[in-house]
Amino acid sequence: MKTGANRRWDRAVMGHVNLRVETALANVVVAARDHLAAVAAGESSGVRDHEALWRAYVALNNATYRYAEVLLEAYGEVAPWQVDWIDPTTTEPTFPDEHGHVTQADPHPSVISVRQRRDYRVSSASSLIRLAEDARGVTGDAGDGPVGSVGEAVLVLVQLGDGTLASLDLPELEPFEGVVTVFEVGRRLALDALARDDGEAPFRAEPSDRLVGRLDERPAPAATVASRSPAG
Known part of the structure; x- marks a missing residue:
């Protein structure tokens, strides 16, 4: 109590x-x-x-x-x-x-640049061009005119594939080595400031850019079948 x-x-x-x-x-x-x-x-x-x-x-x-x-x-x-x-x-x-x-400040850079290159061997130029023209016809873009080269064919296929390289996983193209790089950059890409025919400038690193890392892409070795002489 x-x-x-x-x-x-x-x-x-x-x-x-x-x-x-x-x-x-x-x-x-x-x-x-x-x-x-x-x-x-x-x-x-x-x-x-x-x-x-x-x-x-x-x-x-x-x-x-x-x-x-x-x-x-x-x-x-x-x-x-x-x-x-x-x-x-x-x-x-x-x-x-x-x-x-108002948000908390982030000490890390806000712009990351991912850059990719992959090379291919064209196993059949005529087949690749025909494939690109057929794809244009299906999507209704045939009015752009005939595809004149393997380079134009690849560009058409990448455009119709929403810009991804997955659209190039084709029997007509044999992938060689490729590379992906990741940079921390001070400013983002400004397309309007680049000439349309300058394909190098968008990938050129500036002195202030920092390479975070590089991923090497190597094609899987082709499967081999061991030959054997018939017994007997």
């Missing part, structure tokens, strides 16, 4: 717990208002202070994190959100996109 002193102690403890939760909740409200004020200031002036937005975002994020933490400790209840603590002294600021969304 609890004595009066024990009951007074319990009330004091609960009062302290309630105060911690109320304080954490009040900090969320203040941080939310500060964040809204930073957003509204940018909208009204037409010039966004990205640094101020970032500070307000971190403060709101950490206030909600702290409230959820205290709520769980005090009552065993969870808040209806899940955020991670952001250390404002070590985390690099990130700026909102055109929709006002």
Whole structure:
């Protein structure tokens, strides 16, 4: 049976717990208002202070994190959100996109360039050209004119195959060695800045590009059948 002193102690403890939760909740409200004020200031002036937005975002994020933490400790209840603590002294600021969304900065490059080459031997030029012309007719592209070379035939087949080399897995083409390279690059490919007849520029690595790795493609050796003289 609890004595009066024990009951007074319990009330004091609960009062302290309630105060911690109320304080954490009040900090969320203040941080939310500060964040809204930073957003509204940018909208009204037409010039966004990205640094101020970032500070307000971190403060709101950490206030909600702290409230959820205290709520769980005090009552065993969870808040209806899940955020991670952001250390404002070590985390690099990130700026909102055109929709006002702020995301954590990614230390890795955002542009990866994958480049592929594969060589083939044409086992039957006439058969390959006829195959490309038939494919054009099936897709309704026959109005482009006759296919004049094996190179044009391969281009037609790759175009009709949505740009994948899987469309070249044909008896008329014997694959030789190929290679796939992966680069980390500083900027993405800009097709409009390249001449249509320049086939080398899109694959040329710049000094700032970093080669991550190279995958060599080697065709499987042809199966051989050992000949044996008939017994007898």
